[in-house]
Amino acid sequence: xxxxxxxxxxxxxxxCKLGSQSPNRxxxxxxxxxxxxxxxxxxxxxxxxxxxxxxxxxxxKKTRKYTELVSNPQASMVIWLExxxxxxxxxxxxxxxxxxxxxxxxxxxxxxxxxxxxxxxPHTNNEITSTSQLDVVYQELSxxxxxxxxxxxxxxxxxxxxxxxxxxFYTLESESFSEFVEYIPGENEEGWQSRLLGPC
Numbered sequence: 001x002x003x004x005x006x007x008x009x010x011x012x013x014x015x016c017k018l019g020s021q022s023p024n025r026x027x028x029x030x031x032x033x034x035x036x037x038x039x040x041x042x043x044x045x046x047x048x049x050x051x052x053x054x055x056x057x058x059x060x061k062k063t064r065k066y067t068e069l070v071s072n073p074q075a076s077m078v079i080w081l082e083x084x085x086x087x088x089x090x091x092x093x094x095x096x097x098x099x100x101x102x103x104x105x106x107x108x109x110x111x112x113x114x115x116x117x118x119x120x121x122p123h124t125n126n127e128i129t130s131t132s133q134l135d136v137v138y139q140e141l142s143x144x145x146x147x148x149x150x151x152x153x154x155x156x157x158x159x160x161x162x163x164x165x166x167x168x169f170y171t172l173e174s175e176s177f178s179e180f181v182e183y184i185p186g187e188n189e190e191g192w193q194s195r196l197l198g199p200c
Contacts, residue, residue, distance in 0.1 A: 003192055004167040004183040005052050008088060011081055011169075018083040024048075027078040028057070028162075030068040041068060047079075048105065054163040055090060056097075058105065060117075060156045062124035069094045069160055077162055089168040097159035106153045114151040115141050121156035 015023040024047040031040045043065055045057045055077060059066050069075060073094040080087050097105070106114065119138040128134070145151050171179040178199040186193045 003052065004164075004169070004194075005050065007169060008050060008079075008167075011084065011086055011088065015081045015083055020081070020083050023079075023081060025079075026055070026057070027080070028065060029076045029078075030065045031072060031074075032068040033072045041065060048159070054092070054095070054161040056159060056161045058157060058159045060121045060124040061158045062121070062126075062156060064125070066158055066160070070096070075162055085172040087170045087172075089170070090162060090164045091166040092162050092164035095161045095163055097161065099153075102157055102159050103153045105159055106157055107150055111145075111150065114154075115145070117157060118151055118154050121154050124156070 012023050025044055026047055027042055028045045029040050029042045031038055041064055043063075045059065045065075048056045048058055050056065061067075075092070075094050077090040078087060079090070109117075115138055118141055120134050123134065141151070165185060167183040169179075169181045169183070173179070180197045180199050181194055182197055183192045183194045185191075
């Protein structure tokens with residue numbers, strides 16, 4: 001039986017062939033343990049990659065989502081593939097990347113992205129007068145590192161991998177019943193087992 005990651009790759013590849021410009025966008029939902037109201041927090045994130053290890057994304061350590069993931073590593077994610085009218089819901093636990101891994105992915109970023117993140121990362125969730133002040137920082141950094149291929153790793157650049165323990169694949173139908181396939185780890189967590197469920 002093919003794994004849910006194979007099916008995920010198939011769906012994303014198909015979305016790209018249909019002309020999608022952003023098949024790697026996902027809605028990440030987190031919640032903090034110490035939050036008395038237990039208020040969930042959702043935000044669109046860009047998936048850097050996904051494979052059999054899980055779904056990887058990066059953010060600033062000053063964001064609310066990162067703070068919540070540190071206090072409560074349980075999270076869920078929704079990937080909406082609009083051109084196919086499909087969605088994938090992923091539930092699991094977050095594994096934070098170590099500094100060596102963060103550095104490796106940072107080095108692979110285009111310099112423009114490194115400049116942008118270094119400019120805004122320290123200011124995440126801080127009040128600013130205007131985004132133009134970030135433009136000023138960006139220009140200053142551009143001059144400072146104009147002769148270097150890469151910028152030093154930002155202390156705020158943090159990677160997280162959502163390791164799934166449940167994946168749900170929905171295919172929405174307008175004239176027939178929507179298909180809902182669930183994948184969970186097999187016995188002794190070897191491989192995956194799937195089952196077709198009634199639409200929900």
